[in-house]
Amino acid sequence: MSRIRVALVDDQALFRAGIRMLVSSQADLEFVGEAANGREAVQLAADEHPDVMLMDIRMPELDGIQATAEIVQDAADAAGPGPRIIVLTTFDLDESAARAIRAGASGFVLKDADPEFLLAAIRTVHAGNAVIAASATRRLFEEFRATPDAVPQPTAFAELTPREREIFVLAARGLSNAEIAAAEFLSEATVKTHVSRILTKLSLRDRVQLVVYAYENGLVD
Known part of the structure; x- marks a missing residue:
């Protein structure tokens, strides 16, 4: 290894x-x-x-x-x-x-x-x-939280599938792949694949950038 x-x-x-x-x-x-x-x-x-x-x-x-x-x-x-x-x-x-x-x-x-x-x-x-x-x-x-209704929903986010949006919100709230898998009744491997696709579609480097993106755009409570 x-x-x-x-x-x-x-x-x-x-x-x-x-x-x-x-x-x-x-x-x-x-x-x-x-x-x-x-x-x-x-x-x-x-x-x-x-x-x-x-x-x-x-x-x-x-x-x-x-x-x-x-x-x-x-x-x-x-x-x-x-x-x-x-x-x-x-x-x-x-x-x-x-x-x-x-x-x-x-x-x-x-x-x-x-x-x-x-x-x-x-x-x-x-x-x-x-x-x-x-x-x-x-x-x-x-520090990154957007003012409610201050920004429109990003175009790229609208292109996520409904399942990807669900996983995006859970990841943005800090849940691990294992926790998301349990909540969505999926395998961890499937969650990992979804997260990877989400990062690619939104042009984000990693999960911390995903969280920042979510807060800056008012996509999580």
């Missing part, structure tokens, strides 16, 4: 050393490089093509939000998948975390999270799911 390629971006050398040791200790993870600022991060992504990048927000030269946006755009320009980016933040929820999600990050993790949680986050994001500090999830997505 191929290992998940992980890169780290943080301006604190001691923190980088600890994360490097943690990631390298896992049989299914491979540490492929590190950077000390956002500008180096963009080059690191281009050179090493990591599967997952851990990205600090506040750094010199280019911050983590700008670096995330550039990396996501570079991947789009190259028509490639690009790395999934987990933002590292000191605070439970700040405005910067919401901006990072908008820029294309797949979630955020607190810097003082347990090592096991960070490792699980890497694997979860690599699998295409979102990772957001549980205590901040609702407040985070309030």
